[in-house]
Amino acid sequence: MNTAWIVAALETIAWIVVVYMLFVSVLYLTLFVIATPKVRREQKLNRQEQIEGMTVNKDTYPISVLVPAYNEEVGIVASVQSLLTLNYPQYEVIVINDGSEDETSERMMKAFNMKPITQATREHFETKEVTAAYQSDIHDHLYMIEKENGGKGDALNVGINFSTYPYFASIDADSILEKDALLKTIKPIIDSNGQVTATGGTVRIANGCEIEHSEVRTISLPKKPLEIMQIIEYFRGFLIGRLGFSRTNMLLIVSGAFGVFEKGRVVRVGGYDSRTVGEDMELIVRIHRSIKDEKSDQRIEYIQDPVCWTEAPSTFKSLKAQRIRWQRGLAETVWRHKGMMFNPKYKRVGLFSLPYYTFVELLSAIAEFLGYFIIILGLVFAFIDPAIAGVMFAVTILYASLLSSLSVMLEEWTYHKYQDVKSLPILFLYALTEAFWYRPLTVSFRIVGLFSAFKRKREWGNMERKGIDQTEKKAV
Amino acid sequence: MVTVALWIIAGLLIIQLLLLGIMMIKKHRELQTIIRLKDLDAKLTTEFEAFIQGESPRHPRFPEKKELKVQLMEAILERNLEGADDLQAARIRQLAEASLSDEYRRRLQRGAWAKRINALYFIEDFKMFNLMDEVYTVTEESQKNQDEEFRQGLRAMAALQDRRVFELVEEHVALPVSLLKEIFQRLNIKAANYWFARFETHEDVPEHLLSAFISHCGDVKSSTYHSLVEKCLGDSRDEIRIKALKALSGYGEVVNKSLIVPFIQSEHWEERLMVAKLIGNANLNEFQKQMKTMMSDREWWVRFAAANALRKLDGGEALLRKMAESDKDPYAKDMAGRTLTTKWGLTS
Numbered sequence: 112m113n114t115a116w117i118v119a120a121l122e123t124i125a126w127i128v129v130v131y132m133l134f135v136s137v138l139y140l141t142l143f144v145i146a147t148p149k150v151r152r153e154q155k156l157n158r159q160e161q162i163e164g165m166t167v168n169k170d171t172y173p174i175s176v177l178v179p180a181y182n183e184e185v186g187i188v189a190s191v192q193s194l195l196t197l198n199y200p201q202y203e204v205i206v207i208n209d210g211s212e213d214e215t216s217e218r219m220m221k222a223f224n225m226k227p228i229t230q231a232t233r234e235h236f237e238t239k240e241v242t243a244a245y246q247s248d249i250h251d252h253l254y255m256i257e258k259e260n261g262g263k264g265d266a267l268n269v270g271i272n273f274s275t276y277p278y279f280a281s282i283d284a285d286s287i288l289e290k291d292a293l294l295k296t297i298k299p300i301i302d303s304n305g306q307v308t309a310t311g312g313t314v315r316i317a318n319g320c321e322i323e324h325s326e327v328r329t330i331s332l333p334k335k336p337l338e339i340m341q342i343i344e345y346f347r348g349f350l351i352g353r354l355g356f357s358r359t360n361m362l363l364i365v366s367g368a369f370g371v372f373e374k375g376r377v378v379r380v381g382g383y384d385s386r387t388v389g390e391d392m393e394l395i396v397r398i399h400r401s402i403k404d405e406k407s408d409q410r411i412e413y414i415q416d417p418v419c420w421t422e423a424p425s426t427f428k429s430l431k432a433q434r435i436r437w438q439r440g441l442a443e444t445v446w447r448h449k450g451m452m453f454n455p456k457y458k459r460v461g462l463f464s465l466p467y468y469t470f471v472e473l474l475s476a477i478a479e480f481l482g483y484f485i486i487i488l489g490l491v492f493a494f495i496d497p498a499i500a501g502v503m504f505a506v507t508i509l510y511a512s513l514l515s516s517l518s519v520m521l522e523e524w525t526y527h528k529y530q531d532v533k534s535l536p537i538l539f540l541y542a543l544t545e546a547f548w549y550r551p552l553t554v555s556f557r558i559v560g561l562f563s564a565f566k567r568k569r570e571w572g573n574m575e576r577k578g579i580d581q582t583e584k585k586a587v
Numbered sequence: 588m589v590t591v592a593l594w595i596i597a598g599l600l601i602i603q604l605l606l607l608g609i610m611m612i613k614k615h616r617e618l619q620t621i622i623r624l625k626d627l628d629a630k631l632t633t634e635f636e637a638f639i640q641g642e643s644p645r646h647p648r649f650p651e652k653k654e655l656k657v658q659l660m661e662a663i664l665e666r667n668l669e670g671a672d673d674l675q676a677a678r679i680r681q682l683a684e685a686s687l688s689d690e691y692r693r694r695l696q697r698g699a700w701a702k703r704i705n706a707l708y709f710i711e712d713f714k715m716f717n718l719m720d721e722v723y724t725v726t727e728e729s730q731k732n733q734d735e736e737f738r739q740g741l742r743a744m745a746a747l748q749d750r751r752v753f754e755l756v757e758e759h760v761a762l763p764v765s766l767l768k769e770i771f772q773r774l775n776i777k778a779a780n781y782w783f784a785r786f787e788t789h790e791d792v793p794e795h796l797l798s799a800f801i802s803h804c805g806d807v808k809s810s811t812y813h814s815l816v817e818k819c820l821g822d823s824r825d826e827i828r829i830k831a832l833k834a835l836s837g838y839g840e841v842v843n844k845s846l847i848v849p850f851i852q853s854e855h856w857e858e859r860l861m862v863a864k865l866i867g868n869a870n871l872n873e874f875q876k877q878m879k880t881m882m883s884d885r886e887w888w889v890r891f892a893a894a895n896a897l898r899k900l901d902g903g904e905a906l907l908r909k910m911a912e913s914d915k916d917p918y919a920k921d922m923a924g925r926t927l928t929t930k931w932g933l934t935s
Contacts, residue, residue, distance in 0.1 A: 152700050155701040304761060508596055523614065524610070
C-alpha cells in the first residue's frame with residue numbers, strides 16, 4: 112500500500128517536472144524567436160564603420176574603467192596592459208586592490224611604476240577604509256587604490272567614489288576586453304541620448320584561445336570537455352537568454368565580467384551592495400526598480416557583439432565554487448527584491464523577469480534534480496513506470512541537449528567566431544552530451560548553492576587562475 | 588507515449604543534423620572566400636597604389652563577381668583614402684562613383700537594413716555626390732524608426748552638403764547633441780552660414796540645434812562664430828549658457844571678460860564648474876583670487892575644476908602648494924593636494 116502511494120506521488124511529480132521542462136523549453140524557444148530578428152538584421156552590419164567616427168568624436172563620453180582585484184597576481188598585469196591599449200578617446204583605468212594577500216599590489220607597482228597621490232575623493236557611499244592611492248608614472252590614466260578587504264561590491268563602490276567620469280565600466284581582473292569594447296558598449300548610450308543607463312556585452316570564454324600581449328590572436332576551442340561545455344553554456348545564456356530579455360527591456364543581468372553604467376544612476380540607487388555575492392545582478396534589479404519608481408523612460412541594453420573574454424573554470428572544484436556563488440547571488444537578489452515579484456508596478460520586470468529568474472534560473476535545479484532522480488528510479492530500478500521515466504528522459508534531452516545544440520547553430524549563424532570547420536561539429540556533439548554528464552553535474556552544484564544561500568557567508572569566490580595571456584609562458 | 592516523445596526528439600535531432608551539415612558546407616565556402624579575398628587584396632593593393640600615385644595609368648582590374656568586387660574595392664579604396672592628398676582622394680572618389688554607384692543605388696532602394704546602412708557608410712566616406720537624392724530618400728523614409736539608418740543617413744547627407752538635412756534635424760528635437768555635432772562637423776561653412784541666416788537672432792534657434800552648433804564652434808575654434816558664442820552667455824536658456832561656457836573653454840579665449848563674471852557665483856553648480864574650466868583654459872590670471880575661493884565650493888566638481896584651473900594660471904602651483912600645506916578648509920586642502928600629486932592635465 113505504502114509503496115503504491117510513493118509510486119503514485121513520484122509519478123505525479125514526474126508529470127509536473129515534464130510539464131515544467133516543456134514549458135521552460137518553449138520559453139527558451141520564445142526568447143530565441145524574440146532575439147532572432149535583431150540578430151538577423153544586424154548580422155551583416157559593418158561594425159568597424161559603425162564606430163569609426165567615435166574614436167575622434169569629442170562627445171564620446173569619457174569612461175572610468177574599474178578593475179576590482181583580489182589575489183589576482185597571475186593576471187593583473189596582463190589585464191591592465193590590455194586595458195591600456197583600448198581604442199577609446201578618453202578613459203581612466205582604476206584598479207582597486209581589495210586587500211589582496213598575494214603580490215597583486217607589488218606587481219602593479221613594478222610593472223607600471225605607480226606613484227602615491229593625495230586623495231580628495233567624494234564619498235557617494237560608505238566603504239571600507241581606503242589606505243592609499245597611486246597614479247602610474249608611465250600611463251597618466253592608470254590609478255590604483257589600496258583598501259581594506261570588503262568584497263567585490265565594496266571595491267567597486269570605492270572605484271566609483273574615486274572615478275572622475277560620468278560613466279564607468281566594471282571589469283573583472285581576469286578578463287580581456289576587445290580593443291573596441293568600450294566604443295561598442297557606449298554606443299547605445301550615446302545614440303539614445305542617455306536614455307540607456309547601462310549596457311552589457313557578450314562575454315566569451317578565452318580558454319583554448321591564443322592570447323598574446325593581452326590580445327586574442329586566434330580563437331580556438333580548448334581541449335578539456337569541461338571548458339568546451341561552458342562555451343556552449345555561454346552561447347545559450349548570452350545569445351538566447353540575454354538578447355531576448357534585452358529586446359523587451361527586461362534584462363536582469365549585466366555580466367559582472369564587463370558592463371558600462373551611468374554613474375549618476377548608480378549613485379542614486381546607492382551603489383553596489385557589498386553584502387551579496389551577486390552584486391552585479393542585484394544592482395541591475397535595483398536600477399530597474401528605481402527606473403520604474405521614478406517613472407523614467409531609461410532602459411538597460413545588451414549588445415550582442417562579443418566584447419569581453421574571460422577565463423572559465425577548468426577544474427570541477429573551481430566550477431563548483433563558481434556555480435555555488437552564482438546560485439547564492441541569484442537567491443539573495445531574488446529574496447531581497449521579492450516585493451517586486453508579480454507586482455504590476457514594476458511592469459515586465461516584476462511580472463515576467465523576476466519570476467523567470469526565480470522559477471527558471473534559480474529553482475530549475477530542483478526540477479532537474481528530480482527529473483534525473485526519476486529517470487534513475489524508472490529506467491535503472493524499474494521502481495516507477497518505465498514509460499514515464501522514458502518520457503522524462505526524452506524531455507531532459509530536449510531541454511538540456513537540443514536547446515544547447517541549437518545555440519551552437521545560432522552562434523555559427525551570427526558571429527561564426529571559430530575560424531575552422533571542425534569546431535562546429537565538435538561543439539555540436541558536445542552539446543548533445545550535455546544532458547548525460549554536464550547538466551547533472553551543474554545541477555548538483557546549484558543545489559548546493561541553494562542551500563548555501565541560507566548561510567550568508569561573504570567571500571570573493573575567486574577560482575584558481577592560470578592566466579589566459581600566453582606571452583609570459585612563451586617567453587619562459 | 589514514449590515512442591511519440593522519442594520520435595519527436597529524433598525528428599528534432601535529424602533537423603539539427605541537417606542544419607549542421609548545411610552550416611559546415613557554408614562555413615567551408617566562406618573560409619575559402621576569405622582566403623581568396625585576402626590573396627586578391629594583397630595583389631590588387633600593390634597595383635592600386637601604383638595607380639593612385641600616378642605610376643600606372645590604369646587602375647587594377649577588379650574581379651567580375653559583384654560581391655567580391657564590391658568588398659575588395661571598399662577595402663582598398665578606403666584604406667588608400669587615409670593619408671591621400673587632394674588629387675589622390677579625387678581619383679579614389681571618381682573611381683568609387685564610376686564603379687560602385689549602381690550597386691549602392693540598388694542597395695539603398697532594395698537592399699536589407701544592414702546593407703543599406705553599409706552603403707551609407709561608404710557613400711559618406713567616398714563622398715558620392717551623385718547619390719545625394721537616393722540618400723535623402725532613404726533617410727527621410729527611415730526617420731520614423733530613428734535608428735542607425737536614420738542617424739547614418741543624416742551623417743551622409745551632411746557629408747554630401749545636402750541642405751535638406753536641416754529640415755530633418757529641425758523636426759526631431761530628441762536627436763542627441765553628439766549626432767547634431769557630427770552633422771555640423773561634416774557641413775562646410777557655407778552650409779552653416781545658410782542655416783544660421785534663417786534665424787533673426789540666436790534666441791530663435793531651437794535649443795537642441797543651438798546647443799550642438801555652439802559646442803561644435805568651440806571644438807573647431809570657429810572665428811566666424813566666436814562672438815555668437817559669447818552672446819549666448821546671456822541666453823535665457825540654462826543649457827545654452829552652459830554649452831557657451833564649455834565652447835569658450837574650447838576656444839581658450841574670451842573677448843568680453845565681464846560676461847563671465849556672474850557665472851562665478853551662479854546658483855547652478857554646472858555653470859560654476861564650466862566657468863572655472865574656462866578660466867583655466869583661457870589662462871585668465873586676473874581670476875586667480877576667485878579660483879582660490881571656489882576651491883571651497885560646496886560641490887566637489889567645482890573644487891576639482893577650480894584647482895585644475897589654478898594650476899594653469901601664473902603662480903597657481905605655488906598657491907596650490909601653500910593651500911595643500913596650510914589651508915583652513917580641509918576640502919580645499921585635500922583638493923590642492925590631489926591636484927598637485929596627480930599628473931598634469933589628465934583629470935581636467
